[in-house]
Amino acid sequence: MRLLLVEDENHVAAAVSAILTRHGFTVVHASSGWAAMEALMAPDSDPFDVILLDLGLPDQDGYEVCGRIRRWTGTPVIMVTARADIRSRVHGLDRGADDYVVKPFNTRELIARIHAVSRRAAAAEGGDVRGNDLLLGPVRVDLTSRQVRVDGSVVHLTRKEFDLLALLGQRPGVVFRREQIISEVWESRWEGAERTLQVHVASLRAKLRTPELIGVVRGVGYRLVLPER
Template sequence: MDNKPYILVVEDDKPIRNFIAASLKAQGFNYIETDKGVEAIALSMSHKPDLIILDLGLPDMDGIEVIAKVREWSEVPIIIVSARENERQKIEALDKGADDYLTKPFGIGELLARVRVSLRHSTTTNNEKESLGIFKVKDLVVDFNKRKVTISNEQIHLTPIEYKIMALLCKYSGKVLTHNFIIKEIWSSPVGGETKSLRVFMASLRRKIEKNPAQPQYIYTEVGVGYRLVDD
């Protein structure tokens, strides 16, 4: 096996699975594929992929169950590809530990871009060595060196993208960050290209750090503009 990233593709629609696999191969990625959730869990343990592309609508078990099982032992990046458009279901998948979400139909260029971003974030997480200090405001503490977020001394699990957003908000605490600025920093996407994804991730992040997301203490929405993290 070479050093190229190894990707597990879990998709029960054979034409879509073949298309994804062929696209990954064309980009030089190694991959393995399956159409079953149970087998996906076993393969994730035996092959230890660098990233998982996962459909939620599998024939033997719900993809959200697969996420929960994998997260019991691994932090491997998981990108959801699903026909489910309900925002609640997206948030549930992210809460269980998914790192990103694409709604079908999607362009293969967009999927490959998400794959590159997730792999880059994962590499940064695994290789980051320098001490970046600690951010504190009220009961929120972000330890950048340990990549650890706590609320009232209770550790909060964030996905890589949620942590990236949290770190960005901390860096500019007290300042309003526009939607376009956050999207550019997190996804390196064209202006407006990830607006829906940003809304979903922010909703998930708030659910984790706010006692009452409807009355936030930490992350405020500047209507029509963006978001602001309190600085005092």
């Protein structure tokens, strides 16, 4: 497994790289946000399986780097940082991180989390993207025209229903927290929005005639579940 380690403290990066290398990982180190983006966008570089991202970078905030990474690639991101407060955790997940590990961390736990996000990413690859279309079992989502078809027939969705489906559909298998969905689709805060989200999910399930396509993770949020092939 090939990892990109974004860490500005060289002694920390060296120690983490040595540990991960002993466990069979190939580690590429970037000491700044821009260096990380250059490594990701290098045309002759092999793709990374997971990105380990520190937040306290010298050139730009780690949250901003995570946002740029998300716009460029769907590679899983684990934030590895000393910021332990809940607000930092939530903000990191809202910016697109797949997991959040607080320093100092247990090596076995970090490796387990790397494997976990990698498995989720591999499961998500069961989806299919062709051009600007998402193929989600019987459902085809055209991200350009904002048209949705189920078994070839056009299904009319409201703007928010489409945005919700597109959000989940671009990362099948990944669990989106309810707060994150409200923030990204409604651009609003979570307070009082639970009923709104439930109504839209129920409406989507009915219109797509595939209720199992949108799975609920009790107490957490929702994910798109691709039908078994």
